[in-house]
Every structure is written in C-alpha cells, then in structure tokens.
Amino acid sequence: MTVRVAMVGCGFIGGIHSRALRGLVRGGLVDAEVVAFADEDVERARAFADAHGAVVATDDPGAALDGADAVWVCTPTSEHRRLVEQAADAGLAIFCEKPLATNLDDVEAMAGMVEASGVAHQVGLVLRAAAPVACVRDMVQQTGRPMATTPPGRPMAAVLRDDQYFPDQGQYGSTWRADVAVAGGGTLLEHSIHDVDVLAWVLGPVEEVSAHTANFAGHVGVEDVAVVTLRHASGATSSLVSVWHQILSRPSTRRLEVFCEQAMVWLDDEQSGPVRVADAQGERQVTAITARDWIGELAVPMSWRPGLAAYAAAGRGLACRRRPARCLAVGARWCCAPCWPPGWPLLSSGALPRSRCSRAAPATRPPAPARSESSSSATAGGVLGGGLSGSLTARRLRRSGRCGR
Numbered sequence: 366m367t368v369r370v371a372m373v374g375c376g377f378i379g380g381i382h383s384r385a386l387r388g389l390v391r392g393g394l395v396d397a398e399v400v401a402f403a404d405e406d407v408e409r410a411r412a413f414a415d416a417h418g419a420v421v422a423t424d425d426p427g428a429a430l431d432g433a434d435a436v437w438v439c440t441p442t443s444e445h446r447r448l449v450e451q452a453a454d455a456g457l458a459i460f461c462e463k464p465l466a467t468n469l470d471d472v473e474a475m476a477g478m479v480e481a482s483g484v485a486h487q488v489g490l491v492l493r494a495a496a497p498v499a500c501v502r503d504m505v506q507q508t509g510r511p512m513a514t515t516p517p518g519r520p521m522a523a524v525l526r527d528d529q530y531f532p533d534q535g536q537y538g539s540t541w542r543a544d545v546a547v548a549g550g551g552t553l554l555e556h557s558i559h560d561v562d563v564l565a566w567v568l569g570p571v572e573e574v575s576a577h578t579a580n581f582a583g584h585v586g587v588e589d590v591a592v593v594t595l596r597h598a599s600g601a602t603s604s605l606v607s608v609w610h611q612i613l614s615r616p617s618t619r620r621l622e623v624f625c626e627q628a629m630v631w632l633d634d635e636q637s638g639p640v641r642v643a644d645a646q647g648e649r650q651v652t653a654i655t656a657r658d659w660i661g662e663l664a665v666p667m668s669w670r671p672g673l674a675a676y677a678a679a680g681r682g683l684a685c686r687r688r689p690a691r692c693l694a695v696g697a698r699w700c701c702a703p704c705w706p707p708g709w710p711l712l713s714s715g716a717l718p719r720s721r722c723s724r725a726a727p728a729t730r731p732p733a734p735a736r737s738e739s740s741s742s743a744t745a746g747g748v749l750g751g752g753l754s755g756s757l758t759a760r761r762l763r764r765s766g767r768c769g770r
C-alpha cells in the first residue's frame with residue numbers, strides 16, 4: 366500500500382521533509398507519495414505541489430488531510446496542537462515537528478489525545494539520527510560499536526555548546542521565532558530542545574536541573590542565551606550553553622564533549638563530526654557513518670545520489686542502516702513501537718501497541734519498485750526522531766524557578 370502523505374506547512378522544514386520523502390521514494394526506499402500540501406500562503410502550497418506532482422494545494426489543512434494516511438505537521442509551533450488534534454480525529458498517522466507546543470499543558474493534552482486515539486505518532490527530534498551523535502552515544506554507553514581499546518568507564522560529565530545566528534534571518538526565511546506567542550520561547554525551547562534530548566539520550570535520565578537565561582536581542586520572552594546544568598540519575602553531570610547570536614557565518618553548529626573515567630569522546634559538529642576519542646593509548650578519530658559512506662553504499666543510479674546525499678545531510682539521518690526496515694517510518698505502517706529503533710520515544714510517552722495502530726504494520730518491508738536497485742536504508746529516519754521528553758524537560762527548566770525567563 367502506498368502511504369499517502371499530507372504536508373501541512375510549506376516552509377523551511379516542510380521543504381526538507383518533502384524533498385527527503387521524494388528522494389526516498391525515488392530511491393525505492395519507501396512506498397509513499399506526498400499527495401497534498403497545505404499552507405496558509407496558498408502560493409507556497411501550490412509551488413510545493415507543482416514540484417512534487419501533487420494534485421492538492423490548499424490553504425485549508427482539513428482539505429489536505431482528506432484522502433491522506435499520514436500527515437507531517439510543519440507549521441510554526443503554536444499551530445501544532447490544533448493540527449495534531451485534527452489529524453488524530455481523522456485517524457491519520459502523525460509526524461509533528463518539535464517543539465510539540467508552546468507550553469507543557471498543550472504538550473500533555475496532545476500526547477494524551479494521540480494515545481487515546483491510537484494513531485501512530487512521532488515528533489521531530491532529529492539528533493538521535495545524526496551519525497556522529499549516535500556514535501558518541503554508542504561509545505559512551507558501549508552499545509554496538511567498537512570504541513576505545515580500553516573500556517571508557519562510567520560517564521562523568523559532558524559539555525554541549527550549541528550556537529547559531531538568531532533564526533529570523535538567513536536560511537530561516539520567517540520571523541515568527543522572535544514572537545514568544547508563536548514560538549513559546551527562544552533558544553532553549555525552539556532550538557536546544559534537541560540538546561536536552563541528546564544529553565538525556567547519551568547520559569541517561571535527568572534528575573535535577575538549574576538554568577540561567579539572558580536576552581540580548583530584546584524580543585520579549587525569547588531568550589537568546591541559556592546556560593543549563595543537568596544532573597543525571599547515573600551520577601553524571603552535563604552542561605549546555607545555547608546561544609543565538611548575530612554571527613551570520615554560523616548558521617548552526619554543536620560541539621559535544623563527554624568525559625568518562627577512562628576516555629574522553631567528542632565531536633566538533635553534530636552533522637559532519639568527526640568523532641574523536643582520547644584514552645590511555647592516545648587520541649584518534651572514530652568512524653561514524655557519514656553521508657558520503659551511506660550514499661556510497663546505496664544501490665541507486667548515480668544520477669540520484671547527489672540529491673539523496675543532500676537529503677541525508679539535511680536530515681542528518683545517517684545512523685539508520687543497521688536497522689533498515691525499522692527506519693522506514695513514513696506513514697502509519699512502520700510507526701508502531703515494535704518497529705521503531707530502540708530508545709526512540711514516540712510523541713506520547715508510552716509505546717503504542719501494534720494492535721492499536723490504525724494500520725497494521727507489515728511483517729516485512731515491501732519490495733522496492735522495479736526501477737530501483739536499492740537496498741539499504743537511511744531514510745525518513747533522517748528527518749524523524751525524538752520524543753515528548755524534550756518538550757517536557759524544557760518546560761521543567763522554566764518550572765525549576767532557576768531559569769531567568
């Protein structure tokens with residue numbers, strides 16, 4: 366069955382998702398089709414529809430949902446709840462961008478609603494699919510990947526610096542991130558929700574939080590500096606420095622350093638790495654799966670590779686080849702919890718029993734279209750991922766009373 370996707374919100378991330386989906390479909394990796402585009406600016410929806418050969422271009426999200434099996438909610442944050450509710454009512458599988466909502470009450474209502482409705486659902490915390498980040502986690506947790514010649518020992522501390530220019534300019538061709546009513550907050554909620562998710566993913570559950578924020582740009586309620594300290598249940602401590610500056614040559618980059626008892630593991634960029642380790646034997650680079658590696662192994666015609674490489678890089682989703690069929694989470698059919706990579710939370714906190722999925726998961730991946738020689742993986746996993754925990758954690762930072770906003 367071809368999964369029919371409706372894309373609601375045809376801006377920056379809607380463009381990445383729709384192009385990624387198209388590349389994956391053309392590569393024979395998924396059996397899906399974006400059939401409808403909705404945007405309050407109907408010209409945008411029309412441009413997307415024309416580029417994708419979709420029939421429906423509308424400014425009415427409800428019209429886009431008609432006849433779809435799954436929806437990608439890619440509008441600014443304040444619109445998410447209404448659209449997710451609409452999609453759940455219609456019984457569609459839902460991918461909703463992060464942050465789920467501008468406040469915790471909405472997040473909890475959304476999670477409860479999708480759980481109750483039984484639709485497949487996920488939120489776009491994508492860094493778990495970034496190969497260098499996954500590599501660091503594998504090394505720190507000693508799962509799956511060879512690493513230091515001696516065991517790293519217990520994780521002790523981590524430092525994560527995340528900076529980008531204030532995202533109301535440049536590649537972000539819109540200004541809503543300067544409006545707290547739409548964005549819900551600034552660098553911590555809108556951007557570093559990814560980082561809180563990564564730190565909890567690498568070092569385990571967070572038990573205690575303290576934070577300070579500052580506002581240099583002067584947009585009310587939209588912090589552009591956040592310095593956060595997290596104490597993890599494992600005993601490790603991590604610190605996050607998140608900055609939205611005005612250095613237009615720095616669109617977005619992260620440096621992560623993790624100190625374990627016997628090894629230090631770090632990456633200089635969450636997309637391109639490299640990942641390095643220093644232990645008693647010295648310092649060396651560790652191989653993470655890169656876009657180049659992945660594309661090189663993908664059996665698609667040469668002419669398709671540059672495009673797919675762009676999708677892979679844009680989606681930062683290169684760590685999925687170990688679990689091919691499980692990562693093909695386009696639409697409903699592979700979204701059930703049993704098919705999802707371990708540790709990837711769903712939009713709601715609980716796992717979704719297969720029996721409650723509105724469309725049963727197939728036992729195996731469907732055959733690729735005849736025009737493709739493709740096999741391996743990467744995917745919408747590149748642009749999917751993450752969970753409710755990030756949203757909740759960000760809100761808890763503010764509830765801690767030690768957050769300056």
Ligand SMILES: NC(=O)c1ccc[n+]([C@@H]2O[C@H](COP(=O)([O-])OP(=O)(O)OC[C@H]3O[C@@H](n4cnc5c(N)ncnc54)[C@H](O)[C@@H]3O)[C@@H](O)[C@H]2O)c1
Pocket residue numbers: 373374375376377378379403404405406409426439440441442444462463464489490491537538539540541555
């Ligand atoms: N996962 C990630 O890495 C990532 C990256 C960027 C953005 N995001 C998230 O994606 C969401 C969208 O961000 P963006 O950068 O694409 O914003 P954007 O401004 O570029 O695009 C949003 C689009 O939604 C349209 N829109 C607004 N309200 C609408 C409505 N009610 N119905 C239909 N269309 C509507 C706008 O006209 C615009 O075209 C935000 O929640 C953002 O936080 C996630």
